[in-house]
Amino acid sequence: MIELSDEIKSIPHSPTLWANDLVWEKRAKGETVYHMGFGESPFPVPERLQKALADNADKKEYYPAAGIPELLETIREYYRPLVGDYVDQCDLITAPGSKLILFALQAAIKGDLLYPDPSWVSYVPQAKLLHTKSIRVPLTLNDSGYHIDPDVLRECIKKARAEGLNPSKIILNSPNNPAGTNIPADEMEGIAKVCQEEGIFIISDEIYGLVSFDGEYNSITKYAPGISAITTGLSKHLSLGGWRFGVGFIPKGVEGLQGALCRYISETWSCINGPLQFAAIEAYKGHKDVEDHIKACTDIHALMNGTISGGLKDLGIDCPQARGAFYTYPNFAPFKKELAAAGIKTSQDVHVALLEKYNLATLPGKAFGAPEDVLTLRLSGCDYRDKAAEALKAYQNGEELNMAFVEKYAPRVLESIEIFGRFLADAGANTNKKAA
Ligand SMILES: Cc1ncc(COP(=O)(O)O)c(C=O)c1O
Structure with missing residues (x-):
């Protein structure tokens, strides 16, 4: 059978x-x-992007696993004002949606996942598919939403270790799904400190980063650039979920990670489709x-x-x-x-x-x-x-x-x-x- x-x-x-x-x-x-x-x-879909996609319908090759260099450089420059020189400390990858980059990162970092409660629906099932365990980090609620107390995070890590688990990575999401909470700067700093001290890799899911109502872009990568990756894409701020375009900023500080991810891509989705890569350049050019x-x-x-x-x-x-x-x-x-x-x-x-x-x-x-x-x-x-x-x-x-x-x-x-x-x-x- x-x-x-x-x-x-x-x-x-x-x-x-x-x-x-x-x-x-x-x-x-x-x-x-x-x-x-x-x-x-x-x-x-903004007209400029519709046109760019149509104009590039003839782009039919297999492209480099991470993405075409012009696209990666355009994205790097778009993010420079948002996350500073973190962009120079990273390699970039692209994928058919950031969901696949989240999965690839979970696959690449050995050990178990720390996930905030509440957090997005797919983090835990992805961990399960990868035969790893998920460790709940309860958040506290106040008027401005759901927050991680760095002391609680440290306790969760210690308790999990005492139980024989291997917490090694956390996924953070700001602004977050489901509560629309933005993680404030001091909280990010506190979380980053715990993660540095405890050797926890940070996957910063910033897919809603450009849907922040006060226009502020906050990223935990500012506080722990060497151990943090960003996952993002075009799905949310440009309403392009069905285009399936995701981006990952992969810290050079984690030796071998970018190479491992490119090998992973080469054995799974190979590369993103060509027309989309060329159209995405226009989405990241900063056109008014x-x-x-x-x-x-x-x-x-x-x-x-x-x-x-x-x-x-x-x-x-x-x-x-x-x-x-x-x-x-x-x-x-x-x-x-x-x-x-x-x-x-x-x-x-x-x-x-x-x-x-x-x-x-x-x-x-x-x-x-x-x-x-x-x-x-x-x-x-x-x-x-x-x-x-x-x-x-x-x-x-x-x-x-x-x-x-x-x-x-x-x-x-x-x-x-x-x-x-x-x-x-x-x-x-x-x-x-x-x-x-
Ligand atoms: C919190 C969060 N992260 C990641 C994703 C995945 O987005 P995509 O794969 O379209 O880039 C979503 C989509 O719903 C989401 O809500």
């Missing part, structure tokens, strides 16, 4: 893509579905029209996510204000008793109830590393794909970003907030009392 491996069998379909598939299915049946389950920026586009999209993300967190807070739900990315990560803890009485006891229960009874797709906190009974959900504020191009144009033509803008271009975002109110009321909760 031909058997599947235990690792493959233990990996569920990526929860984000699963929710998306389900929404497509329901919408195909003509149902109105509120889609807060999938973090896909809805804006159109492209930069203005990125800024405008980020401003609209700030409006949508601010509206969601504000609306949920008004209902009495705990919801830190997002500082970047496309997400909010509310916690229904204030209504735990009422929800339990209605049979809703886990984040999965909240997620299923919302989808089945109200056609509102979300993702359960469980998928982001939270214990089952912690009632968190990840909400994506991107459910206005049908009007996104119009909204962007309107904003670029001077329309103000306010509640009327949300009402006009993203009515489902507002209706989703109302659904949360109905969901709580149906469970017997007094939302007005909580908010007062």
Whole structure:
């Protein structure tokens, strides 16, 4: 009998893509579905990039594994003002999406993974596929989001070592998915110090780095350049997830790492497709029209996510204000008793109830590393794909970003907030009392 491996069998379909598939299915049946389950920026491809891709359709060779030199140099110069001379201490690689670079880095660094709770859904399954263990680092919540206490990180490392594990790498994500938290400079410094002292390699997932609402770009590489890699790409700030373009900054300080990654690429995806490599050069040239586009999209993300967190807070739900990315990560803890009485006891229960009874797709906190009974959900504020191009144009033509803008271009975002109110009321909760 031909058997599947235990690792493959233990990996569920990526929860984000699963929710998306389900929404497509329901919408195909003509149902109105509120889609807060999938973090896909809805804006159109800038014309300059569409043209560059079309103009390079004849580029058909196998290119160097890391990427064509002109592309790598253009990316290096684009990042210089953002991360300083760290760019000179690195080699670059490119891949069909940063997800594959995260996987390749996990494969390349021996040992077990430290992952923050909450953090993105794919880090732990990737570790599992690589037969390594994942070690949870609980974060603490305050008004500005979820934070890593460097002392807690050190304790987790020590405890894991005492249990016979080999913590050797951590993945950090700022701004982060699921909570939209930006890691502040002093916290980065503290984490970097622990990682230096404990010999932990840092994988800094900066895929949302250019979707920071205050326009600040913060990178932990400033504090630990020799032991930190950056993974990033075009998927988020340019809404190009389906183009599959990722970049890795690989520190020369880790001997042999770049060579190992290039060998890995040569045995897996070989190189990224040619037309995309040439088009990506235009995305990193710093053209004013492209930069203005990125800024405008980020401003609209700030409006949508601010509206969601504000609306949920008004209902009495705990919801830190997002500082970047496309997400909010509310916690229904204030209504735990009422929800339990209605049979809703886990984040999965909240997620299923919302989808089945109200056609509102979300993702359960469980998928982001939270214990089952912690009632968190990840909400994506991107459910206005049908009007996104119009909204962007309107904003670029001077329309103000306010509640009327949300009402006009993203009515489902507002209706989703109302659904949360109905969901709580149906469970017997007094939302007005909580908010007062
Ligand atoms: C936190 C985070 N990291 C990495 C990725 C992967 O992005 P991509 O493979 O499109 O570059 C995503 C995509 O959803 C993400 O949310």
